[in-house]
Amino acid sequence: MAKNKSIESKEDFFDRVYKIVALIPLGKVTTYGAIAEVCGIKSSARTVGWALNGAKNSNLPCHRVVNRFGALTGKLHFENPDLMKELLESEGVEFDSDGNVLMGKYLWIPKLK
DNA sequence: TGACTGACCAACA
DNA sequence: CTGTTGGCCAGTC
Numbered sequence: 001m002a003k004n005k006s007i008e009s010k011e012d013f014f015d016r017v018y019k020i021v022a023l024i025p026l027g028k029v030t031t032y033g034a035i036a037e038v039c040g041i042k043s044s045a046r047t048v049g050w051a052l053n054g055a056k057n058s059n060l061p062c063h064r065v066v067n068r069f070g071a072l073t074g075k076l077h078f079e080n081p082d083l084m085k086e087l088l089e090s091e092g093v094e095f096d097s098d099g100n101v102l103m104g105k106y107l108w109i110p111k112l113k
Numbered sequence: 114t115g116a117c118t119g120a121c122c123a124a125c126a
Numbered sequence: 127c128t129g130t131t132g133g134c135c136a137g138t139c
Contacts, residue, residue: 013135032121036134042122044134049120051136056120067121074120 013039017051020110024064027092028108029101031068038110049074063087070100070107 016039024030032045041047052062052074063084067073075084085095093106101107 033123036121041135044136045121046119046133047121047135052120053137062120065120072120077120 013041013047014051014054016040017048018055018058018060021052021055021060021062021065023110024061025108027106029064029066029070029088029093029103029106030108030110031066031070031103033068034109035065038112053077061087064091066101070096070103072099072101 017035020030020035020038032048033042036042036045036048039048048065052060052065055062056074056077062074063072063078065074072081072084072088075081078084085099088101089095094102096102
């Protein structure tokens with residue numbers, strides 16, 4: 001290892017994403033950019049998706065995470081894409097005609113304290 | 114070991 | 127306005 005990259009760095013990053021996603025209140029949704037920003041990697045919303053890629057294996061409500069448009073981009077990676085919408089609807093989240101979440105009402109921005 | 118890809122966002126032409 | 131490129135981070139081939 002030419003350079004010490006703080007082995008805990010990546011784990012810490014993932015852990016942060018997991019924590020934030022787990023903090024999403026019921027009936028609310030958040031965006032990748034928001035999570036990335038809170039995680040401190042606002043410039044890397046992509047990595048947030050990767051974190052969720054592993055989070056989908058966890059009990060985290062990744063279905064509450066949508067892109068900036070409120071579209072369920074990651075639903076295709078779900079075992080049951082329909083389940084994602086079902087869960088959100090079950091939580092009281094409404095969708096637009098395009099199938100996008102009403103960000104103006106259900107958009108929840110996580111904040112670190 | 115190097116390069117590409119990936120559930121994104123934003124800026125620039 | 128639309129199209130393309132850049133950027134970031136991590137994982138996989």
